[in-house]
Amino acid sequence: MKEYIKKNKYVLLTIIILCGIMFYFINQKQGFHEDEIFSYGSSNYKYDNVYRSFGYAEARQDILYNQVLKGNLFEQANNLYNFLLNPNKFTKDAELAKEIPIFRPKESALEYLAIQKEDIFNYASVYINQANDVHPPLFYFLVHFISTIFYNQFSKYIIFTLNLIFFIGTLIIIKKILEKLKHKELTIPTMILYGASMGAISTVMFQRMYMMVTFFSTLYLYFIIKFIKDDYKIKNKILFILTILFGFLTQYYFCIYIVLIYLLISIYLLYKKEFKKLFNFTKLHVISALIGIIFYPFSIEDIFFSYRGLGGSDNKTNTFLENMSYYFEQINKLFSLQNFLLIFIILLALIIGYKIVKKELPKVSNLDKKIMLLFILPIILFITVVSKIAPFLGENYTSRYIMLLFPAIAISIFYLLSFIFKNKKVLFSITFIVSILLTINGLINSTPTYLYKDYSKVMDLANNYQDDYFVYIYDNYFTHLNSMPEFATYKESLILNKNIHDFNLLDNEKLNNSNEFILCIKNWLNKGEILNEVLKNSGYTKYEILLKLNSDVESTYYKITK
Numbered sequence: 001m002k003e004y005i006k007k008n009k010y011v012l013l014t015i016i017i018l019c020g021i022m023f024y025f026i027n028q029k030q031g032f033h034e035d036e037i038f039s040y041g042s043s044n045y046k047y048d049n050v051y052r053s054f055g056y057a058e059a060r061q062d063i064l065y066n067q068v069l070k071g072n073l074f075e076q077a078n079n080l081y082n083f084l085l086n087p088n089k090f091t092k093d094a095e096l097a098k099e100i101p102i103f104r105p106k107e108s109a110l111e112y113l114a115i116q117k118e119d120i121f122n123y124a125s126v127y128i129n130q131a132n133d134v135h136p137p138l139f140y141f142l143v144h145f146i147s148t149i150f151y152n153q154f155s156k157y158i159i160f161t162l163n164l165i166f167f168i169g170t171l172i173i174i175k176k177i178l179e180k181l182k183h184k185e186l187t188i189p190t191m192i193l194y195g196a197s198m199g200a201i202s203t204v205m206f207q208r209m210y211m212m213v214t215f216f217s218t219l220y221l222y223f224i225i226k227f228i229k230d231d232y233k234i235k236n237k238i239l240f241i242l243t244i245l246f247g248f249l250t251q252y253y254f255c256i257y258i259v260l261i262y263l264l265i266s267i268y269l270l271y272k273k274e275f276k277k278l279f280n281f282t283k284l285h286v287i288s289a290l291i292g293i294i295f296y297p298f299s300i301e302d303i304f305f306s307y308r309g310l311g312g313s314d315n316k317t318n319t320f321l322e323n324m325s326y327y328f329e330q331i332n333k334l335f336s337l338q339n340f341l342l343i344f345i346i347l348l349a350l351i352i353g354y355k356i357v358k359k360e361l362p363k364v365s366n367l368d369k370k371i372m373l374l375f376i377l378p379i380i381l382f383i384t385v386v387s388k389i390a391p392f393l394g395e396n397y398t399s400r401y402i403m404l405l406f407p408a409i410a411i412s413i414f415y416l417l418s419f420i421f422k423n424k425k426v427l428f429s430i431t432f433i434v435s436i437l438l439t440i441n442g443l444i445n446s447t448p449t450y451l452y453k454d455y456s457k458v459m460d461l462a463n464n465y466q467d468d469y470f471v472y473i474y475d476n477y478f479t480h481l482n483s484m485p486e487f488a489t490y491k492e493s494l495i496l497n498k499n500i501h502d503f504n505l506l507d508n509e510k511l512n513n514s515n516e517f518i519l520c521i522k523n524w525l526n527k528g529e530i531l532n533e534v535l536k537n538s539g540y541t542k543y544e545i546l547l548k549l550n551s552d553v554e555s556t557y558y559k560i561t562k
Contacts, residue, residue, distance in 0.1 A: 014188050015171050018195035019164065022204050025448055026160050029205055031455025031552060034481040036207040037113070039159060041481065042129045043143035044115040046122055049129035051112040051481060053101040053495035081297075101503055103469065103494045103510055109487035113154035115147040131298045138249035139209035154488065159207035166215040167204050170407055171195055173218045177411060180225050181371065185424045186414045189431035194410035196439040199334030201448040203403045209251050210403040216247030217257050217404040224261055225371060232269065232277040237284060244288035249296060252303050253401060256385050258285075260378045268370075323387035330399040331409060336442030344434075351420065362422035372419070375412035379405050454552045455485075461518075461547050461557055462489040469510055469517040471560075473498060473530055483520070490518065498525055505538035512539070519543070519558040527556060534560065 005012060042049040119125065126144050130137040139162075146158050174194065175187045194200050203211045223240050227233065234240050247254035262285060269278040293299055331337075337344070386401045414431045421427040462470075462485075470490035474480050475498045487493040492510065496503055505511055519534060521527045531543060540560045547557040 011175060011187055011191070014191050014195075015168060018171065018191065019168065021196055022160075022164060022167065022201065025201055025205055025451065026156065028453060029156055029451045031452025031458070032156075032207065032482050032485075033450055033452075034479045036159075036450070037481040037484045038478075039140070039143055039207050039209075040114070040147070040154065041112045041484070042133065043126055043140040044119070044147050045112045045129070046116075046119050046125040049133055050478060051109065051484060051487075052477070053104070053480075101494055101496055103492040103508075104487070105492050106488050106490060109484055109493065110152070110154065113484055113488060115144065115151050117151050120148045120151060130296075134302045135209070136249045136252065136292075136296055136299060136302070138246060139212050139251070142212075154485070156207065160204070163204045163207070163211040166211045167195070167200070170211075170215045170218050173215070173222050174407055174411060177218075177222050177225060178415075180222070180229060181368075181415060183415065183418055183424075183427075185428040186411075186418070186431055189428065189435040190410050190414050192432075192435040192439055193335070193414065194407050196435075196442070197335050197406065197410070198442050198446045198448050199331075199399060199403065199406045202334065202399065202450060203406065205448050206400065206403075206450045208400070210400055213247060213251035213254050214404045214407065216243055216250060217254055218407045219243050220247060220254075220258055220261070221375075221408055224265070224374065227265075227281070228367070228371060228374070232265075232274060232281070234281070234284060240284055241288045241291075244285060245292050248288065248292040248299070251404075252299070253386070253404065255303065257378060257382055257404060260381045260385075261374065264374065264377060320387055323390060324383065327383045327387060327399070327402055330402065331405075333446070334399055334406070335409070336438045336446055340438060340441065348420075362419070364419050368419070372412070372415065375408055375415065379408060379412070452552045454549050457547060457549065458483075458553055458555070458557070459485060459489065462486045465490070465518050465559075467491055469494070469514060470520070471496065471505075471517055471534070472520045473500060473525070473534075474522050475525060486520075498530065500530060500533045500537060503537070505534065508538075516540075516559055516561045518546070519560050520555050521558070523548075523550060523554045523556060531558065 038049065041051055045051070121144075123141060123144065126140050127137050130140055142162055143159055146162055150158060171191050171194075174190055178184060178187050178190060203214060220243050223234070223236075223243060226235075244258060247258065262281075265281065266278055269275075269281070382405060383402060390401045417431060418427055421430060466489050468491060470486065470493040472480060472483060472487075472493060472495045474495075477497075480495055487495075494508075511517060517540075519531075521530050535541065535543065538560065540562050542561045544559045544561070545556060546559050547555075549555055
């Protein structure tokens with residue numbers, strides 16, 4: 001161990017510094033995207049994967065545990081499959097159809113966010129929650145596992161810890177890839193270029209499965225490079241199968257990436273008439289896919305028929321070309337190339353031109369050319385496919401769908417420079433300076449996404465009025481999840497859709513017996529109309545604006561009094 005530390009001290013120091021950057025930014029993160037809160041609830045809440053404003057979830061899960069999960073293991077599996085396909089087969093429609101909003105105590109909100117002692121290791125619930133969603137379960141299993149250490153506690157550091165582990169793992173794989181490419185001198189510059197980029201920081205800050213799938217995608221790329229270097233033979237078959245299996249069970253976009261690489265290699269092996277090698281290569285992928293599908297058969301529907309899969313390709317909000325432009329713009333932005341890209345291209349062109357005239361360009365082997373294509377082509381093809389099928393774009397979604405490409409992009413940028421600069425010391429110096437300049441540029445001029453710094457003001461307000469009732473008005477059945485920390489702070493919360501006239505606040509005993517309550521209305525709604533409707537339907541006559549936020553939170557908070 002001492003010898004390893006001594007040999008890799010600068011690499012280890014780089015990793016420590018990059019982790020320090022991550023801790024700096026996680027301390028700045030104050031709020032959450034609704035999908036991030038969904039990560040916690042879907043992992044820890046046994047009643048449902050969404051926190052609802054009515055009693056549907058509890059009724060549904062009571063039926064699940066009392067009627068479905070009974071009998072031997074085979075009977076439970078059969079009942080569960082039938083239940084997920086047709087819940088009404090086991091239920092009374094009238095009971096489940098009741099969607100009357102109720103005041104829910106802060107304890108129920110905390111129960112959604114944090115695992116309860118009696119639900120520790122309740123992985124069946126995690127599996128069921130994901131079967132009702134459009135994502136595979138492995139990430140949620142791990143969130144559930146880490147949450148058990150902090151039962152009945154909610155903390156942003158739970159998923160941050162998970163993301164940080166896979167971030168460090170990705171850095172280690174980057175090192176192994178560059179060693180396999182015989183460019184060890186590029187390790188530290190590439191680690192910095194990727195690890196200190198706004199893209200990597202945003203990936204770690206975003207409390208979803210994208211850092212995890214980035215790790216498995218990079219690990220798969222390492223195995224493919226090793227496969228090519230070993231004359232198209234996989235030596236560690238078990239680990240290769242597990243990499244594909246775990247990547248598949250983490251995020252389905254992993255499948256797009258590895259299928260593209262698989263197709264490129266298959267075409268080459270067919271061209272070379274290496275049929276046996278192609279068969280063995282294909283067999284490992286098929287085995288991985290079969291194991292994954294058997295373990296999680298809902299993946300078939302998720303991938304091919306769900307609104308987030310191939311069946312949802314018509315749901316995107318932008319045109320194909322707009323999406324393509326957006327993703328390349330994000331790469332430019334998240335690697336902090338905005339102010340350097342043109343300068344970099346001009347300098348590179350001048351250097352290449354000079355070396356061509358002087359006949360000093362190093363010879364590049366056919367093997368290196370093939371590996372370079374293996375970096376570049378899947379990146380371009382992946383962005384092309386994702387531009388076609390990704391349903392959403394915008395600030396709240398940023399680069400989530402291409403986060404798994406960032407390590408490969410960082411490696412390929414500096415690996416390409418090795419085709420121009422033969423001297424390894426010169427290559428290290430140039431790439432190190434470039435990585436430091438881009439990092440400084442990013443840290444000074446850019447900000448990672450998913451920090452939601454303004455949310456601290458919202459929580460200050462909630463803590464100041466924690467003994468009050470809280471009425472929350474929005475316009476759908478999911479985005480209220482980003483306000484779960486508030487629901488876990490106020491005495492009790494009533495979550496209403498914008499059609500407030502469907503709910504008569506005058507009949508509410510809790511509000512009738514109070515002198516004030518806190519009201520939140522989303523800024524994109526007709527606040528004046530809704531505020532008047534609330535006053536008319538509650539019997540309260542006065543209001544005071546306590547807080548109005550346009551960025552991140554996009555909400556206005558009122559104190560309503562009689």
